[in-house]
Amino acid sequence: MDKIIARISEELEKAFAAAGYDRKYAVVRNSDRPDLGDFQCNGAMAAAKEYHKAPIMIAEDVIAKTAESTVFQSEAVKPGFINIRVAPEALVSYLREMEEDEHLSVPQEEHPKKIVIDYGGPNVAKPLHVGHLRSAVIGESVKRLVRAVGNEVLGDVHLGDWGLQIGLIITELQERRPELPYFSEDENAAYPEEAPFTISELEEIYPTASAKSKEDEAFRDRAMQATHELQEGRPGYRALWKKIMEVSVADLKRNYHRLSVDFDLWKAESDVQEYIPQIVADLKDRELAHEDQGALVVDVSDESDKKQIPPCIILKSDGAALYATTDIATIYEREKLFKPDQIIYVVDKRQSMHFVQVFRTVRKAGYINESTELTHVGFGTMNGKDGKPFKTRDGGVMRLENLLNDIEKEMQVKISDNRNVKEEDAAETAKIVSLAALKYGDLSNQASKDYIFDVDKFTSFEGNTGPYILYTIVRIKSILERAEAKDREAAEKAAALLETNTAEQRALMLSLTQFGSVIEDAYRDLAPHKICAYIFELSNEFNRFYHETKILSEADEAMRRSYLNLLVLTGNVLEKCIDILGFSSPEHM
Ligand code: ARG
Numbered sequence: 362m363d364k365i366i367a368r369i370s371e372e373l374e375k376a377f378a379a380a381g382y383d384r385k386y387a388v389v390r391n392s393d394r395p396d397l398g399d400f401q402c403n404g405a406m407a408a409a410k411e412y413h414k415a416p417i418m419i420a421e422d423v424i425a426k427t428a429e430s431t432v433f434q435s436e437a438v439k440p441g442f443i444n445i446r447v448a449p450e451a452l453v454s455y456l457r458e459m460e461e462d463e464h465l466s467v468p469q470e471e472h473p474k475k476i477v478i479d480y481g482g483p484n485v486a487k488p489l490h491v492g493h494l495r496s497a498v499i500g501e502s503v504k505r506l507v508r509a510v511g512n513e514v515l516g517d518v519h520l521g522d523w524g525l526q527i528g529l530i531i532t533e534l535q536e537r538r539p540e541l542p543y544f545s546e547d548e549n550a551a552y553p554e555e556a557p558f559t560i561s562e563l564e565e566i567y568p569t570a571s572a573k574s575k576e577d578e579a580f581r582d583r584a585m586q587a588t589h590e591l592q593e594g595r596p597g598y599r600a601l602w603k604k605i606m607e608v609s610v611a612d613l614k615r616n617y618h619r620l621s622v623d624f625d626l627w628k629a630e631s632d633v634q635e636y637i638p639q640i641v642a643d644l645k646d647r648e649l650a651h652e653d654q655g656a657l658v659v660d661v662s663d664e665s666d667k668k669q670i671p672p673c674i675i676l677k678s679d680g681a682a683l684y685a686t687t688d689i690a691t692i693y694e695r696e697k698l699f700k701p702d703q704i705i706y707v708v709d710k711r712q713s714m715h716f717v718q719v720f721r722t723v724r725k726a727g728y729i730n731e732s733t734e735l736t737h738v739g740f741g742t743m744n745g746k747d748g749k750p751f752k753t754r755d756g757g758v759m760r761l762e763n764l765l766n767d768i769e770k771e772m773q774v775k776i777s778d779n780r781n782v783k784e785e786d787a788a789e790t791a792k793i794v795s796l797a798a799l800k801y802g803d804l805s806n807q808a809s810k811d812y813i814f815d816v817d818k819f820t821s822f823e824g825n826t827g828p829y830i831l832y833t834i835v836r837i838k839s840i841l842e843r844a845e846a847k848d849r850e851a852a853e854k855a856a857a858l859l860e861t862n863t864a865e866q867r868a869l870m871l872s873l874t875q876f877g878s879v880i881e882d883a884y885r886d887l888a889p890h891k892i893c894a895y896i897f898e899l900s901n902e903f904n905r906f907y908h909e910t911k912i913l914s915e916a917d918e919a920m921r922r923s924y925l926n927l928l929v930l931t932g933n934v935l936e937k938c939i940d941i942l943g944f945s946s947p948e949h950m
Contacts, residue, residue: 362462364881365455365874366391368432369400369445376426382408382419389445398436398444399871405441416441449860452870459873460855460930465937466877469511474702476514477695478504481617481624482708484521485609486530486567489616489761491751491814492709495740498803500707501622501943502889503738507705509941510884515699518617520610520629523687525574526567527602528588532580533570534558534601535587543601550597556604560612563605592634616762621796621943633690637682640690640728641675649726650675661721673718688719692735693728703734705887710739710809738887741811743803751814768795771820772828782949790947794828795820797944801827804942805893825897830939833900834946837932840912844925848918852925859923865906869927872902876934880941889942896938903931 366389374384386404393401405420412419420437427435432451436444447455459466480500483493500516508514534557535544541557542550558566574581591598610627617623641657644650650659655678662670675686695701706716716737723729745751753759773791776782782790802819806812822828841849851857861867875895883891912928915921939946 362458362464362466362468362877364466364468364877365447365451366400366878368451368455369447372427372430372432373402373423373435373443373445376423376430377404377408379426380419380422382412382423387423392444394444397438399447400433400445402443402445403441405437405443409441447871447874449867452867452874453858453860455874456870456930457855457858459876460858460926460933464509465933467509467880467937468877473511473513475699476507476512476703476705477699477701478507478514478516478705478707479519479691480504480516480707481518481622482521483518483613484524484526485613485629486526486563486605488564489613491743491759491761491764494761494764494799495743495803495808496707496709497617497620497622498800498943499738499740499808499889501620502800502804502941503705503707503887505941505943506880506884506887506889506892509880509937515625515701516623517626517628518613518624519691520613520627522602522606523592523630523634525584525588526571527591527605528584528586529570529574530563530566530605531587531591531598531601532584533566533573541601543597545597548596552597552600556608557601558604558608560608563608619765620761621945628691630687630691633687633694634682636690636693637686640686640693640726641682644675644726647726654678659722659725661718661725663721670714670717670721673722675722685715685719685722688715689722689726689728692719692723696729696733700730701733703736704729705736705738707738707740710741713737713739736887738808740808741806743814744811746813746815748813765795765799768799768816768820771795771816772798775820775822776950779950782947786949790950793945793947794831794950797827797831797939797946799827800942800944801830801893804889805897807888807890825893827944828950830896830900830935831946831950833903834932834935834939835948835950836907837903837928837935838946838948840928841925841932844913848922848925851922852929855926857919857922857926858930859919862920863906863909865902865909866924866927869899869902869906869931872899873930873934876938892938892942896935899931899935 370387370389373387373389377387378384386408387402388404389400389402391400392398405416405423408419409416417437417439420441420443424435424437424443427433431448433448434446438444478500480496481493482496483489504514504516534541538557542552570584574584587598591602644659650657653672656674657676658672658674660672673685674683676682692704695704708716720735729735743751751759769791772795773787776787776791776794777784798819802814803812805825819826820828822832844852861870879891879895883889910924912921912924915924936946
C-alpha cells in the first residue's frame with residue numbers, strides 16, 4: 362500500500378504540470394507548521410529561478426489547478442509556500458484501506474533480501490551482563506523490523522566458545538577433580554551423560570580460573586596448552602567442552618527467552634575454525650597477506666582514508682588465529698551456506714575499527730559476493746546515573762538477570778499499588794511491563810549514542826516511557842472491552858470509520874496515516890528509535906482524543922462505532938509497533 366504523502370505528491374505533480382511547470386518541483390514534505398498545514402511544498406521558490414517569475418505567482422498557478430482535488434486542500438502563502446491539508450474524505454478512505462491491508466500499510470520491500478543479523482554475541486560459561494543487553498535488545502528489534510517489511514531474515518547469536526576461556530575452565534576443573542574421565546589420556550575413555558557441573562558452578566569456576574591465570578603464570582601456561590589441545594581435538598577435552606556448551610547454552614536460552622529475544626541460528630565461533638587453515642593458505646598464496654614482525658597481516662588501508670586503518674591481523678606471531686580471523690571465517694561460511702544479500706552486525710561501536718578491517722579483508726579476498734552489504738550497527742554504552750558505565754552498587758559488573766529482577770520487583774510494587782490488576786496476575790503483569798520499560802528505555806535512544814540507565818524514569822507510567830505506551834494500549838483494550846458486543850463487532854469493520862468532527866480526532870487520524878512512512882524511515886536507517894518517537898506521539902494524540910471525546914456514551918450509534926473503530930486501528934498500530942520493538946502489552950495494568 363502506498364503512503365499518504367505519495368498520494369499527495371502525485372496530485373501535486375499533476376497540478377504543476379497542468380500549470381505549465383516542471384513536475385520535479387512538486388516535492389512534498391511534512392509541514393514545519395502543523396497549525397497551517399499537514400504537509401508543505403516549497404517547489405515554487407525553486408521554480409522561480411527557472412521561470413523568472415515571483416514564487417507566489419507560481420504557487421497560486423499551481424493551487425488553482427488543485428481546486429477540484431479530493432485528496433487535499435491547498436493554500437499559497439508568501440513568499441511562495443504551498444500549505445497542504447489532507448481532505449477529510451481522503452483521510453478516511455486512507456485509513457479504511459490501511460485497516461484492510463494485510464500489512465496495516467507497512468511498505469513491503471520490492472526486492473526482498475536475505476539478511477543475516479549477527480547479534481547477542483554472548484560468551485559461553487560467562488553469565489550475561491549489562492554489556493550484552495544492548496546487542497540483544499537492539500538486534501532483536503532490527504531483526505523484527507527488517508522482517509516486517511518482507512525480507513527473509515536469520516538472526517545468529519554467534520556464540521563466543523573458542524578462546525582461552527574454555528582452556529581456563531578445563532584447567533581449573535582438572536585441578537579440582539583430576540579423577541574425571543575427561544582428563545584421562547586413554548583415547549577410549551567413556552564420558553558420562555551428565556555434566557560434571559551446574560551452571561552456577563560453571564559461573565564460579567570461570568572467574569576463579571581467570572583470576573588465577575593473572576597471578577599464576579604456570580597455571581596460565583597450562584590453560585593455554587589445554588586450549589591448544591582442545592583445538593587440536595583431544596577427545597576428553599572435546600567431550601568436556603561439549604558439556605560446557607550444553608549447560609551454558611541452556612542457561613543463555615533461558616535468559617534470552619526472558620528478554621523475548623530469540624535466535625534462528627545458534628552458531629558459534631568454533632563452527633568456523635575448520636575454514637581457517639584454507640583461508641590462511643589462500644591469503645598467502647594470492648599474496649594478499651604478508652608477514653609483519655612475525656604476524657600474518659592483510660593491508661587494508663586505502664588512499665582515500667582520512668584516518669589510518671591498521672592492517673588486519675590474521676595470525677599472531679605464535680601462529681594463533683584471532684577474533685578477526687574468526688569473523689572472516691564466519692563471513693566465508695555465511696556466504697557458503699546462505700548467500701546473504703546483507704549481513705548486519707549489532708555490536709558495540711567501540712568495535713567499529715575491527716569491522717572496517719574485517720569487511721575490507723573479505724572484500725579484498727572476494728570471500729563475499731560483491732553486492733552483499735556488510736553493515737555494522739554500532740551502539741553506545743549504557744551508563745549509570747553518574748554518567749559512567751553501569752555497575753552494581755559495590756562497583757561490580759551487573760548480571761543481566763539481577764538487573765531484570767530489580768526492575769520486576771519495583772514494577773510489582775507499582776502495579777499492586779494501582780489495584781487494577783488482580784493480585785495473582787501482578788507478577789506476570791510486572792514481567793511484561795518491566796520488559797517494556799527496559800527495552801523502550803534503551804530503544805528510544807539513537808543506538809549509536811550512550812544513554813543513562815535510569816530505573817525510576819524508565820518505569821514511570823508517565824512521559825516518554827514503555828509503561829506509558831502500554832498504559833495507552835491497555836486503556837484502548839479496556840474501552841473496547843466495556844463496549845457492547847454489537848458495537849464492538851460493527852466497529853471491527855473498516856467501513857465504520859466516519860469523517861472527522863473534532864480537531865483531536867483529525868490529529869489522531871493524521872498520526873495514524875504516518876505509520877507506513879515511519880516504518881520505511883526506520884528500516885532505511887535501521888533505527889528503532891524512530892518507531893519509539895512515533896508511538897510516543899501517537900499515544901499522546903490518542904490520549905488527547907480520549908480526554909476530549911465521549912466514546913461509549915456517544916448517543917449517535919454511527920459516531921460511537923466510528924470512534925470505536927478508530928480505537929481498534931490505533932490499538933493495532935501500537936501493538937504492531939511494540940511487536941517490532943520486541944515487547945508486548947498486558948490485558949490490565
Ligand atoms: N563475543 C564478543 C564479545 O563478547 C562479541 C561478538 C560480536 N559479534 C561478532 N561477529 N564479532 O565481545
